Amino acid sequence: MSGFGEISERLRRSTVRVSSGRRQGFGSGVIWSASGLVLTNAHVATDAESQVELWDGRRVAARLTARDRRRDLAALQIAATGLEPATPGDSGALRAGELVIAVGNPLGFAGAVSTGVVHSIGRLPGMGRQSWILANVRLAPGNSGGPLADAQGRVVGINTAVVNGLGVAAPSNAATEFLRRGPQPSLGVTLRPMSLGLLILEVDEGGAAQAASLRSGDVLLIPLDDLNAALDSGRATLRLPFLRGDTRRVRETVVRLAPEAVAA
């Protein structure tokens, strides 16, 4: 018989702290294989190189191998021995009301645990067409990228965000699909929906948007759902109307869509 205590102890050994990017923000990650594959959020692993701290205090360098902004997932590779990978679960079989446990490094606490039940599973306004796991577990900045596990300790999700107080996790099945097939086509931008259109907050180095000369501050004149549908359509190019500075003059650019550049 195992309770939350045993489960959280096992999960802690599979949970790492990830620091990446200029701002050196902290997030969490899950050891996915004994050979050093670590899963985390795309918004945690922002750079090609990051630092990973294991549960026993060892610090190792991590290399970004794949990144999917739309699913908010990233794969890192580390070289270390004695890794204890998490057991993945089947998020497709998860039901509302099931007990779940989240482990991560919120607000600088290492290996903090939070428990609750699955609130619902489904789409979220403004977060694309894929489904997300919503859980009434208490998450905080730093939980991002960490595991959400079921009552048997199997990882069913990667904690990603907090929406209206609810924990939001990317389903483990989306994570395995990401690892098998690679990232979904993406513009390589951070967007904020506004009444006018989609405001570009940030443009990724080497992404499709940068190649198409889009800049932060530009406003894309396309609804988010249409943009996602266009990205999923399998087309090689995408014609995008946008505004820059002058709100009366609509400009246009052609974005070449390719799977997101993988850091070498």
Next chain:
Amino acid sequence: MTNELASLSSELAKVVESAARSAVAVHARPRFSSSGAFWRPGVIVTAEHTVRREEEITVTLPDGTNAPATLAGTDQGTDIAVLKVESAGVALPTTETPQPGNLALAIGRSEDSGVNATMGVISAVSGSWRTWRGGRLDHYIRLDLTLYPGSSGAVVVDVAGRAIGIATSALSRIAGVAIPASTVNRVVDEILARGQVSRGYLGVGLQPIELPEHHKGLIVLSLGEDGPAAKAGIFIGDILVSLDGVAVAEPEDVQNVVESQSVGQTVRAGVIRGGEPRTLPVVIGERPRKD
């Protein structure tokens, strides 16, 4: 691999699955939908404060389809609104008062993500409780569980899947409250019969005051125009000391007497006017409804 936690988890998911047959999403306000539950065949109950329009209300049924609903009536005092739909739906069995510490789940629905659940414990249960909105709940049932936007109107169930009541975040600032099933039954009966919940009304503004020898009373500060008290000949400045033979020291004492009488009955009001006690018969009226 079996363990107690996994079987508890599976039991909880079954409770949610079972209660999901009754849980609906209610679209009657801007931005967030709220939740509701089938209470009787074709009758859905939700939290009144989440119903912001009287027409063009729709509900998302347990099978995921949307259906139009008509507003049968509302009761602000207990925060209950009653909707009618064509589909019969499944109403859950109800339960007697829970004990503090019992596990409870609030089960709601949203159009995008289907059924949703949040879990916690019953943190306090007491007897009859008057809400700040003026209604009376048969019990005060405080919930130690997180209510999210859209959770109000969700059915609160015990671990056997029986309805304890309807969740609302509008009756207490410190916690969510379950409107007890017995209160929901009473209000639903009255709304279905008469379209509203009538409340007894005297038409007086009262202020507690101290009388000599530690007696207490309520001085009349205002009178509703053509209200029951005015018609009975009560004046501003009269001191109300009893109603229907019950001593009254607080406005709530008056509310308790007025509410237990059906509208239209005559009660004897004991007042002190100019130092002299006298008794006046008052016909209890019906509280005018705010529009």
